[in-house]
Structures are given as C-alpha cells and as structure tokens.
Amino acid sequence: MTDISRRCADMQASPIRKLVPLANAAKARGTSVYHLNIGQPDIPTPPGYWNALKDSLPNVLAYGPSQGLPVLREAISSYYSRSGITIDTDEIIITTGGSEAVYFAFMTTCDHGDEVICFEPFYTNYNGFATMAGVKLVPVTSRCENGFHLPEALEIESRITDRTRAILICSPNNPTGTVLSPEELQTLSSIVQKHNLYLLSDEVYRDFVFDGGTHLSTLQLPEIEDRVIVMDSISKRFSSCGARLGNMISRNKNIMDAALKLGQARLCPPTLAQYGAARIYHNLDANYYSDVMTTYQNRRDVLIEELSGVDGVFFLKPEGAFYATIQLPVKDADRFASWMLTDFQLEGETTMVAPAAGFYATPGLGLDQIRIAFVLSEEKMRKALEILKEGLKVYRD
Amino acid sequence: MTDISRRCADMQASPIRKLVPLANAAKARGTSVYHLNIGQPDIPTPPGYWNALKDSLPNVLAYGPSQGLPVLREAISSYYSRSGITIDTDEIIITTGGSEAVYFAFMTTCDHGDEVICFEPFYTNYNGFATMAGVKLVPVTSRCENGFHLPEALEIESRITDRTRAILICSPNNPTGTVLSPEELQTLSSIVQKHNLYLLSDEVYRDFVFDGGTHLSTLQLPEIEDRVIVMDSISKRFSSCGARLGNMISRNKNIMDAALKLGQARLCPPTLAQYGAARIYHNLDANYYSDVMTTYQNRRDVLIEELSGVDGVFFLKPEGAFYATIQLPVKDADRFASWMLTDFQLEGETTMVAPAAGFYATPGLGLDQIRIAFVLSEEKMRKALEILKEGLKVYRD
Numbered sequence: 001m002t003d004i005s006r007r008c009a010d011m012q013a014s015p016i017r018k019l020v021p022l023a024n025a026a027k028a029r030g031t032s033v034y035h036l037n038i039g040q041p042d043i044p045t046p047p048g049y050w051n052a053l054k055d056s057l058p059n060v061l062a063y064g065p066s067q068g069l070p071v072l073r074e075a076i077s078s079y080y081s082r083s084g085i086t087i088d089t090d091e092i093i094i095t096t097g098g099s100e101a102v103y104f105a106f107m108t109t110c111d112h113g114d115e116v117i118c119f120e121p122f123y124t125n126y127n128g129f130a131t132m133a134g135v136k137l138v139p140v141t142s143r144c145e146n147g148f149h150l151p152e153a154l155e156i157e158s159r160i161t162d163r164t165r166a167i168l169i170c171s172p173n174n175p176t177g178t179v180l181s182p183e184e185l186q187t188l189s190s191i192v193q194k195h196n197l198y199l200l201s202d203e204v205y206r207d208f209v210f211d212g213g214t215h216l217s218t219l220q221l222p223e224i225e226d227r228v229i230v231m232d233s234i235s236k237r238f239s240s241c242g243a244r245l246g247n248m249i250s251r252n253k254n255i256m257d258a259a260l261k262l263g264q265a266r267l268c269p270p271t272l273a274q275y276g277a278a279r280i281y282h283n284l285d286a287n288y289y290s291d292v293m294t295t296y297q298n299r300r301d302v303l304i305e306e307l308s309g310v311d312g313v314f315f316l317k318p319e320g321a322f323y324a325t326i327q328l329p330v331k332d333a334d335r336f337a338s339w340m341l342t343d344f345q346l347e348g349e350t351t352m353v354a355p356a357a358g359f360y361a362t363p364g365l366g367l368d369q370i371r372i373a374f375v376l377s378e379e380k381m382r383k384a385l386e387i388l389k390e391g392l393k394v395y396r397d
Numbered sequence: 398m399t400d401i402s403r404r405c406a407d408m409q410a411s412p413i414r415k416l417v418p419l420a421n422a423a424k425a426r427g428t429s430v431y432h433l434n435i436g437q438p439d440i441p442t443p444p445g446y447w448n449a450l451k452d453s454l455p456n457v458l459a460y461g462p463s464q465g466l467p468v469l470r471e472a473i474s475s476y477y478s479r480s481g482i483t484i485d486t487d488e489i490i491i492t493t494g495g496s497e498a499v500y501f502a503f504m505t506t507c508d509h510g511d512e513v514i515c516f517e518p519f520y521t522n523y524n525g526f527a528t529m530a531g532v533k534l535v536p537v538t539s540r541c542e543n544g545f546h547l548p549e550a551l552e553i554e555s556r557i558t559d560r561t562r563a564i565l566i567c568s569p570n571n572p573t574g575t576v577l578s579p580e581e582l583q584t585l586s587s588i589v590q591k592h593n594l595y596l597l598s599d600e601v602y603r604d605f606v607f608d609g610g611t612h613l614s615t616l617q618l619p620e621i622e623d624r625v626i627v628m629d630s631i632s633k634r635f636s637s638c639g640a641r642l643g644n645m646i647s648r649n650k651n652i653m654d655a656a657l658k659l660g661q662a663r664l665c666p667p668t669l670a671q672y673g674a675a676r677i678y679h680n681l682d683a684n685y686y687s688d689v690m691t692t693y694q695n696r697r698d699v700l701i702e703e704l705s706g707v708d709g710v711f712f713l714k715p716e717g718a719f720y721a722t723i724q725l726p727v728k729d730a731d732r733f734a735s736w737m738l739t740d741f742q743l744e745g746e747t748t749m750v751a752p753a754a755g756f757y758a759t760p761g762l763g764l765d766q767i768r769i770a771f772v773l774s775e776e777k778m779r780k781a782l783e784i785l786k787e788g789l790k791v792y793r794d
C-alpha cells in the first residue's frame with residue numbers, strides 16, 4: 001500500500017474528541033455522561049434562524065458570492081457598529097466556520113515554513129490549520145498561577161525569528177477564559193509594529209466578558225489597523241455551531257484580496273445558513289447578548305463555588321468565554337479523565353472533561369490540568385462538578 | 398504595509414468569474430446576459446431538501462460528527478449500490494462541497510512540493526487547492542481534435558518524476574464533457590500500479606453520461622482499490638451548489654484516517670444541509686436521474702445543432718457532464734468573450750462564455766477556445782447560441 005502524506009501522518013488527533021469512544025462505552029453500560037469536555041453550547045439557537053430558512057426557500061439552491069451574501073456582510077457590519085467599531089462590508093469575508101477564517105489568516109500572511117507565535121495553552125485546532133498551511137506554531141507559555149495572562153514582552157520577543165510573520169491571540173480565551181487587558185493589547189501592538197508582524201486575533205467569544213467588563217477588539221487599535229486580522233464566528237454567539245459560518249475581517253486591502261482568491265477556489269460558504277444568520281442579527285431580542293453573557297457568568301460562578309477551596313485544585317476566576325483551565329491534584333489528567341469514564345460513576349452518572357496537555361505545544365506541560373467548558377445549566381453544572389469532586393477523592397494515581 | 402504571502406500573491410484569480418464585472422456593466426446598460434459561463438444548473442433542487450429542513454429544525458444547531466451524519470453516509474452508500482458499487486459508510490467522509498474533497502485528496506496523498514499529474518484543460522479550481530496544499534500540478538495536454546480523450550500512456554509516463562504522488566482525472570469532464578472509456582481507465586490503472594501512485598478521481602458529473610452510455614467509476618477497478626480516492630458532490634447531482642456538501646470516498650483505511658484528522662480540524666460539515674441531502678437521496682422520483690440526464694443531453698443536442706458547421710468552429714460531441722470546450726475562429730477568445738459583453742448585443746441581449754485559456758496550465762494553449770456550460774433551457778440555449786453566432790460574424794480580431 002502506498003504511504004499517506006507525512007504531514008497527515010504527523011497530524012495530532014483532536015484531544016477534545018479522543019476520549020469519545022470511552023464516553024460511548026460508558027453510555028453503552030447505562031452510565032449518563034455530563035459533557036464538560038466540548039464547547040457545544042446548550043443555549044437555543046435564536047428563532048430568526050429557523051424563520052429565515054422557512055421564508056427563503058429558493059427554487060434552486062445556488063452558489064452565492066465567494067465573499068458571502070451582502071445581506072450577511074451588512075448585518076455583521078451593523079453588529080460591530082454597536083461596539084463603536086466601523087467596518088466596511090468590503091473588509092468582511094464570510095467563511096465556512098471560524099475554522100476557515102483561521103486557515104485564511106494563516107494562508108494570506110504566511111508562506112510554507114513561516115512561523116506564528118501563539119500562547120499556550122491554545123485552542124487545539126490551530127494545530128490542524130497550521131499543519132494544513134505548513135506554518136510552524138511557536139509557543140510562548142502562559143501560566144495558570146498568572147490567570148493565563150501574557151508573559152513579559154521580552155519573553156515574547158525572544159521567540160521572534162526571521163521566519164516569524166504573525167502573533168496569534170484568542171481573547172476571551174479558549175481554553176482558559178482569560179480576557180486580555182487594554183495594556184496587554186498595547187504591548188502586542190508595540191511588538192507587531194517593532195518587528196513588522198501581523199496580529200491574528202480570534203475574537204469568537206467577544207460577547208462573553210464577565211463582571212461588567214467590555215471587550216476591546218484589536219479592530220480598535222488604529223495604529224496597527226493594516227496589521228490586524230480578526231477571526232469571528234456565529235457558532236458560539238448564536239449557538240449555531242452546525243451552521244458553519246464565520247467571518248474574517250481586515251482593513252488591509254491586500255489581505256482581503258488574497259482571502260477572496262482563496263474564497264473563490266472553494267466557491268462560496270453555505271447559502272441558506274447565511275440567510276438564517278443575517279435574520280438572527282436583525283431580529284434579536286433586545287437583551288439577547290446580555291442574557292447569554294449572564295447565563296455563562298452564572299455557570300462560571302457555580303464552577304467557582306464548587307471547585308474553590310478543593311484540596312489541590314487551582315484556577316483563577318475565568319474572565320470570559322465559557323472555559324476554565326484547571327490544575328488538579330493528579331499526576332496525569334489524561335489518565336484521570338479516562339478513569340472517570342471507564343471506572344467511576346456516582347448513582348449511574350459521570351463527568352467528562354478534556355485533558356489540557358493537548359492544548360499545549362510544549363511536551364510535558366499541562367499534564368495535571370483539565371479544560372472545563374461550562375455549557376450546561378447551573379443545576380447540571382453543579383451535579384457534574386460534584387461528581388468530579390467525588391472522583392478526585394476516590395482516584396489514586 | 399507588511400507583504401501578504403507569496404503563495405496568495407501568485408494565486409490565479411478565477412477565470413470563470415473574472416469577466417463578471419463586464420457582465421454587470423452590460424446589465425447596468427440594460428442588456429440581458431445569457432450565462433453560459435458558469436456551471437450553475439437551473440434545474441430545481443428536489444423538494445425533499447426543503448421538506449427535510451422544515452421537519453428537522455432542532456432546538457440547538459449543534460456540531461455534527463466530523464465524518465458527517467450517519468444518515469447521509471448511509472444514503473450515499475445506497476446511492477452507489479444502485480450502480481453495483483459496494484461502499485461501506487466508513488469509506489465515506491462528508492466534505493464541505495466537492496471542493497473540500499479535492500483539498501483532502503491532495504493533503505492526504507501529497508507533502509509540500511509533491512506533484513500531481515492532470516490533464517489540461519482541467520477544472521480551474523484544482524489550481525487553488527493545489528496552491529493551498531503546496532502541490533505542483535503537472536499538466537499533460539489533451540486535444541480538442543481528439544475529443545479531449547487521454548494522450549498515449551508513454552506521454553503520461555514521461556511526466557512522472559520522483560515527486561509524483563498521484564494522477565488526477567475528472568470524468569465526465571469539466572470543462573470538456575469528455576467521458577473516459579473503460580480502456581482509458583485500464584491504462585491509468587496500469588500506470589498507477591507500475592509507478593506506485595494514487596488515482597484521484599473527480600466523479601461529480603457521474604450521473605450525466607449521454608447517448609445510452611453508463612459511467613464506469615474508478616471504484617470499479619478492484620486491482621487498484623487502495624489507490625483510488627473519489628471526489629463526489631451533490632452540487633450538480635441535485636442542483637444544490639449552495640448546500641456545500643460533497644464527499645470523499647476511499648477503500649484505503651490509512652487515507653480515510655488521515656482525512657478524518659483533517660475533518661476534525663474543521664470540526665464538521667454544515668449540519669442541516671446534511672439532513673436535506675439525505676432526504677433527497679431517500680425520496681427521489683423514480684425517474685429523477687434519467688430525467689435530469691435527458692434534460693442535459695437535449696441541451697447538448699441544441700448546442701450541436703446550432704454550432705455544427707459554423708465556419709471555423711470546432712468541437713466533438715460532448716459525451717457527458719454539461720460542458721463543451723469549443724474552438725472558435727478568433728485569435729484571442731478572452732478578448733472575444735469580453736467584447737461580447739462590452740460591445741455587442743442583439744435586440745438588447747448578449748451571451749457570456751468562459752475563455753478556455755484559464756483551464757490550461759501551459760501558457761499559450763487554448764487561446765482560441767471557450768467553455769460553454771449548457772445550463773439553460775433549450776429555448777434559451779438556442780437564443781444564446783444564435784447571439785454567439787451573430788457575434789462571431791461581426792467580431793474582428
């Protein structure tokens with residue numbers, strides 16, 4: 001048999017999904033599983049989506065424009081204007097999920113073999129797109145004891161080489177829940193100017209900032225407006241992961257022209273879903289954004305109530321998104337997470353979490369950490385975390 | 398301003414879409430345009446699609462499995478069994494359009510810098526995916542006077558180097574309408590065995606074979622079953638281009654495992670569209686496939702009636718798909734196609750075609766050729782072609 005490509009052979013399998021067979025086996029034994037392992041929101045998709053689908057059934061389900069339907073690009077432009085951010089529709093390209101926006105950002109800024117600096121732990125799927133784009137992700141470690149905020153500028157700059165093309169950030173952060181401060185963004189702005197780099201900014205959780213904070217977008221840094229590429233998505237904003245709609249935003253015209261060429265190769269993003277998304281933007285309940293943010297904040301508070309003070313458990317309060325990366329009193333969180341599925345249950349129920357080591361690029365880091373997604377109701381969160389605590393009491397390395 | 402990547406700067410803009418601004422300007426002047434330039438079918442999408450959307454609106458539009466929904470993979474397996482082809486659901490991965498299937502085929506078989514042999518003229522978007530995957534497309538020329546059938550085996554083999562990983566074919570062909578014979582597939586089978594290559598086979602037009610012929614799939618070549626990767630799509634089969642649903646099929650387990658890793662990185666294909674597609678497969682009118690094939694065949698016949706015998710116009714009868722690549726009595730078909738939009742009209746109407754040079758990789762080839770997509774009704778086809786003939790009479794190089 002002929003070999004497959006080395007790049008696919010070397011590619012990491014998803015650490016978020018790799019314990020799924022164990023969860024399925026637990027379910028087959030009759031054990032219920034609370035899924036805190038995956039960022040799949042339980043919040044209902046706003047009804048505008050379904051109404052638009054019912055109203056806009058065409059005779060022929062045709063290709064749309066490669067840059068996305070004007071109606072959706074205009075809706076996104078309006079959405080940003082709510083935050084005082086002026087974005088022209090020409091500065092927006094609709095992508096097939098935020099995933100494709102990440103890929104386009106790598107492809108438009110980097111050639112094969114170029115480097116992008118990112119802060120570990122980071123969203124694991126960046127690895128997949130980096131592999132596809134032939135880009136080397138160069139990790140700088142952020143630390144749990146520091147709430148996963150940025151390390152010093154000098155530490156970041158020490159990793160810059162002549163192949164470095166960009167710095168990649170995600171704020172509010174998956175997998176840590178950290179929100180970068182205006183001062184941290186200023187630091188990054190200085191670095192990208194000094195070293196002539198792009199700033200790739202994953203802002204898909206921008207609506208979920210807790211405790212009265214607001215999100216400062218990298219689009220609000222005028223001094224680097226031609227260096228910023230924002231990756232956005234409706235997956236989490238509107239609980240519409242299955243729509244596969246995201247967008248890439250940049251005020252750099254050359255970058256947008258390049259993204260459009262990539263977009264033309266894959267023809268267009270899904271047509272009907274774009275009508276659905278546009279309708280959501282235009283017909284939201286007045287309090288939708290604050291209601292959803294509050295829902296996640298209350299769940300975050302349950303997490304803190306349940307896990308604070310537990311012996312050997314450490315994390316700082318997540319500031320946004322719906323994730324926390326948590327240090328556990330175990331040697332190997334991967335083994336612990338597996339054991340919760342294979343050997344533990346409490347009254348017929350158990351809890352599934354994501355081992356955090358897969359979110360680090362540096363081998364050996366995060367071995368005692370897990371990522372929790374607070375995507376279940378407060379009641380279920382409480383139950384799932386009680387089970388987790390019971391598991392920790394019983395488990396022996 | 399920081400440079401964009403060289404690979405994006407060098408990437409070809411779509412030759413199919415590049416004359417669109419001229420067409421828009423013609424429309425703005427009040428001239429109607431017959432679009433024979435793009436493969437957007439006018440046939441209604443089967444109602445099962447819309448019924449499934451109405452019936453399967455979930456509360457949360459969630460991620461689906463990375464390999465696609467079981468219900469759709471089973472439907473595709475059943476579809477192939479109609480042709481006597483046994484495909485296990487594990488040998489199918491649902492992709493975001495046939496486009497992603499092409500990309501996955503390049504990525505799973507090739508490393509950066511590897512080569513794939515293809516036959517020019519070829520579907521221009523292969524270029525885009527080759528650029529993304531860092532794959533070099535090595536063209537072997539097929540000729541109009543030969544009905545764009547394959548050149549001799551020796552000519553093909555002469556282009557094989559130590560970087561060659563695969564041969565890419567498309568049958569029925571876009572942009573030529575050519576259907577490869579069983580003998581031609583045997584030739585390719587021998588070559589890929591002899592040189593240890595993969596055979597990447599774009600079969601998205603497999604339902605449209607004219608004049609009583611049937612399509613022989615590369616999945617029906619048992620001696621190379623672990624070398625074959627088929628790229629398929631519902632875009633043309635069910636006039637569902639905007640659904641963005643395709644699939645990749647292979648009996649090579651390593652290839653499918655690699656494709657799943659790529660699939661996990663982009664999470665999943667669009668969820669709702671998959672329910673729609675599955676419903677179409679299960680609730681088609683008994684004669685759907687033959688009715689659609691006959692529709693295109695009749696339009697092909699209009700093309701032959703209208704253009705055969707026109708002075709200086711040459712093409713052999715297209716055997717399938719809904720395209721013809723046609724030699725015109727002009728020096729520069731790009732200029733002629735532009736002129737039809739900027740300077741010509743007949744009773745307020747004109748015809749848009751795609752210059753064929755963009756479908757060739759070798760500079761200087763196909764300059765006097767155009768691609769016509771027969772995606773309009775017979776009446777409109779006849780009118781559009783009459784206008785084209787009038788244009789040819791008036792046009793001077």
